[in-house]
Amino acid sequence: MATVAPVSVRCGIKDVAESPVLAMKEVEIARRLAVVRVRIAAAAEREGLSPLNVRILAVSKAHGSEAVRAGLAAGLTDFGENYVGEGVAKMNELGLGARWHFIGRLQSNKTRLVAERFDWVHTVFREREVMRLNSQRPAASLPLNVCIQVRMQDADARPALPAEEVPGLAALISAQPRLRLRGLMGVPIPDAPRDAYLRLRSLFDELNASGLNLDTLSMGMTADLETAVECGATLVRVGTALFGPRPPR
Numbered sequence: 001m002a003t004v005a006p007v008s009v010r011c012g013i014k015d016v017a018e019s020p021v022l023a024m025k026e027v028e029i030a031r032r033l034a035v036v037r038v039r040i041a042a043a044a045e046r047e048g049l050s051p052l053n054v055r056i057l058a059v060s061k062a063h064g065s066e067a068v069r070a071g072l073a074a075g076l077t078d079f080g081e082n083y084v085g086e087g088v089a090k091m092n093e094l095g096l097g098a099r100w101h102f103i104g105r106l107q108s109n110k111t112r113l114v115a116e117r118f119d120w121v122h123t124v125f126r127e128r129e130v131m132r133l134n135s136q137r138p139a140a141s142l143p144l145n146v147c148i149q150v151r152m153q154d155a156d157a158r159p160a161l162p163a164e165e166v167p168g169l170a171a172l173i174s175a176q177p178r179l180r181l182r183g184l185m186g187v188p189i190p191d192a193p194r195d196a197y198l199r200l201r202s203l204f205d206e207l208n209a210s211g212l213n214l215d216t217l218s219m220g221m222t223a224d225l226e227t228a229v230e231c232g233a234t235l236v237r238v239g240t241a242l243f244g245p246r247p248p249r
Contacts (some may be wrong), residue, residue, distance in 0.1 A: 022070055029067070030074035032242050036225075040236065043229035054229055057101055057218070059239030060247040065090045071242065072097055080122075080237055084110040088117050103185075103237065105159065112125040112136045120145040122218055125161035130173050137178035146173055147218050148186040150203065152196040158190050163203050172206060183216030183234070193224055197231035204232070 033056075041051040060068050061082040062104030068079055068090055082104030091100060092138070101120040106129050114121055115136035124130060124146050137144050148169055151160035161169060173181040184204050188196035197219055204217050219227020220236040228236055239246070 014056040022049075022066055025066065025070040026073045029070050029076070029242055032077065032244075033074055036238055036241050039226060039241075040229055047230045049117070049232070051229075051231070053234055056237045056242075057103075057235055057237045058242050059221075059237050060090070060243065061086070061104075061239065063239075063243045065093045067243050068094060068098060076242070078120075080239075084113050085201070088113055091117055108132070115144060115183060116141075118144070120147070120182070122147040123149045125149045125159065125169070127169065127172060130169065130176060130179065134176040134178045139178070141178075143180040144180050145182045146179050146214075147183050147216055148173070148181075150184050150186045150200055152186040152188045152200055153191065155191065158187070160186070163199070166203060167207065167210070170212060172210065181212065181214065183214040185218035187219075187221075194227050194231060197228055197233070201232040 002179070040054050040056075042050040044054060055078065056076065057078045057080045058071050058076045059080045060071070061080070071079070078099045078101060079178050080101040080103040083091070084102065084104070087100060087102065098121045100117070101122060102114050102118045103122045106114065106121070106123055108128075109131040111129065115133045116138060121133065121144060124133070125148060130146075133144055133146070142175060148166055149160045150166055151158075151162050170181055184200060184207075186196065186200045200219060201217060204214060208214050216233040216235055217233050218237065219231070219233045222238050222241040225233075225236045227237065
């Protein structure tokens with residue numbers, strides 16, 4: 001079994017230090033984070049990979065800003081939101097300190113807020129989204145980090161880009177001055193997820209062999225993060241394992 005360094009619980013955020021409830025939440029999230037890291041390390045070790053190459057994206061959708069505060073204090077840095085309004089509200093309340101990833105479906109009337117407020121977007125698969133995000137990203141901001149959402153299985157009817165069309169969109173994104181192509185994102189259907197992850201990893205490797213400098217393969221969630229890590233994920237999207245079940249909306 002792989003081992004990881006013990007997690008030291010930090011109460012460096014003022015709100016956490018002053019609130020016993022938030023301090024307790026931080027301790028719980030730190031404990032859960034340690035378990036997730038052990039899961040990642042064990043999966044990586046089985047394939048001779050380094051767990052240090054796997055980043056954790058904490059999916060904070062439907063969890064309040066207090067959960068993000070506690071997560072930051074426990075050592076998390078990256079948070080994923082599915083709904084633009086919810087994510088922006090948390091940003092406004094919390095201020096600086098987190099990196100925000102948009103992982104929901106992009107809507108045309110919300111691209112400006114994504115471009116202006118988020119650090120990453122994982123769900124790009126249309127040319128018009130690329131052009132809107134590039135034109136709406138403030139010139140004074142760093143380029144918006146982009147992942148292409150890829151359709152991983154033919155039977156999957158969810159919106160995503162077929163693998164054969166990915167190189168063309170990758171070239172378009174790479175040509176935009178206010179965007180930075182970082183990699184690929186995929187969500188498999190339950191049928192044969194390992195095969196789907198391996199196909200996505202193969203596409204990732206092909207794109208890098210063609211001259212792209214991708215560093216992010218975003219795949220895997222709480223239930224299947226071991227499979228994703230074994231197949232080469234560099235970023236796993238973890239919500240329930242860190243924050244517990246989502247409260248009803």
